Amino acid sequence: xxxxxxxxxxxxxxxxxxxxxxxxxxxxxxxxxxxxxxxxxxxxxxxxxxxxxxxxxxxxxxxxxxxxxxxxxxxxxxxxxxxxxxxxxxxxxxxxxxxxxxxxxxxxxxxxxxxxxxxxxxxxxxxxxxxxxxxxxxxxxxxxxxxxxxxxxxxxxxxxxxxxxxxxxxxxxxxxxxxxxxxxxxxxxxxxxxxxxxxxxxxxxxxxxxxxxxxxxxxxxxxxxxxxxxxxxxxxxxxxxxxxxx
Numbered sequence: 001x002x003x004x005x006x007x008x009x010x011x012x013x014x015x016x017x018x019x020x021x022x023x024x025x026x027x028x029x030x031x032x033x034x035x036x037x038x039x040x041x042x043x044x045x046x047x048x049x050x051x052x053x054x055x056x057x058x059x060x061x062x063x064x065x066x067x068x069x070x071x072x073x074x075x076x077x078x079x080x081x082x083x084x085x086x087x088x089x090x091x092x093x094x095x096x097x098x099x100x101x102x103x104x105x106x107x108x109x110x111x112x113x114x115x116x117x118x119x120x121x122x123x124x125x126x127x128x129x130x131x132x133x134x135x136x137x138x139x140x141x142x143x144x145x146x147x148x149x150x151x152x153x154x155x156x157x158x159x160x161x162x163x164x165x166x167x168x169x170x171x172x173x174x175x176x177x178x179x180x181x182x183x184x185x186x187x188x189x190x191x192x193x194x195x196x197x198x199x200x201x202x203x204x205x206x207x208x209x210x211x212x213x214x215x216x217x218x219x220x221x222x223x224x225x226x227x228x229x230x231x232x233x234x235x236x237x238x239x240x241x242x243x244x245x246x
Contacts, residue, residue, distance in 0.1 A: 003244075004044035005236035006035065006059065008051035009096060010120045012212070016233030017042045021241070026230050028212075032062075039066045048240035050074040050095035072243055074099070074236065082106075082242045084132040094123075096232050101125050101133040103235030104208050107228070112202040115231065116191060116221075119211035120144060124194055128202065137194065142213050145183045164215035188220035195222060 007014040015038055017025035027038065039047070046069040049056040056073040064071060072079070076098040077091035083102050087093050096117065104113040104127045117123040118141060125136040140148065142161055150158035159179055162168060170185055172178030199205045209218055210231040218227050228234075 001046075002042055002044045003046045003048075003237065003240055004039060004042055005048045005233055005240060006050065007096060007099070007232055007236060008049065008055055008059065010052055014233065016230065016237060017044070018237050021237070023230055023233065023237070026233060035059075036063070036066070039063055045069040046072070046240060046244055048072045048074055048236050050099060050236055052094050052096060070244060072240055074239060079239065080243055080246065081239050083127070084130075086132050087135050097123055097125050097136070098133065099232045099235035099239065100208075100210060101127050101235065102238050103228070103231040103233075105131055105133075106234065106238050107208070107231075108206050112205045114195065114198050114202075114205055114207045116195070116207060116209045116217075116225075117211040117232075118142070118187075118191075118209065118213040118217050122187060122191065123211075124198070126198065126202070139190070141211075142183055142187055142216065145187070146179065149179060149183075161213065161216060164218070184216065184220070188217060191217060192220075192222050 003018045005016045012028055013030040013035060014028045015030060016023055044067060047067045049059050060071045060073055074095050076093040076095055081102055083105050100115045100117055104115050110129055112129050113127045115125040120141050122139045122141050123136060126134040128134055146159050149156050159176055162180060168180050168184045170181060172181040195207055207225045208231055209225050209227045210229060214227055
């Protein structure tokens, strides 16, 4: 059976196409027209839509004639998930955060796992060995920090993020170099500090790194770190399968 999940984020639309439980195709940066074309080409029996921008209902209406089975609108505060959710304010929880936690629990059942999602925001989310999502932290992502430095100052330039394999010296010898050092090395130091704090409190902690900026951070984090680009999509598939089976 073919299924499809859509992750409509703050800056991009991502899709995962599944045959059974296997992810066969992962696409990012889709336009609305490309989403429709993908649904028509893949022909999913069921579809899940997750949106941090609260646009899921509009997308369901747009795609309803293309999906013969169930279209599930993933709402973290009410949609059943195969994970105990101990978040104190579930109605405010982002769909991507809970989906990443579900994916982490599926990949590492019965083990403490920290999800580090490096996207628009830098998010940490903890799943404990008893299968419970505990919460975590949210901070500004790399691109957001560069934009903030440009927009909230008078003279600092807006810089693009460097390539994942670029060297970013600790000591920037120019304004652009200092900006990149502050953002890239600063975020890496912040992430390493958070990981170290979690590892002190939760033994045998595994760390899964995902998100668009994961390639830039991966080599700068203290290991072992496992990069899982498809983590949120895997979690969304697990949520869809769990609800279809109910």
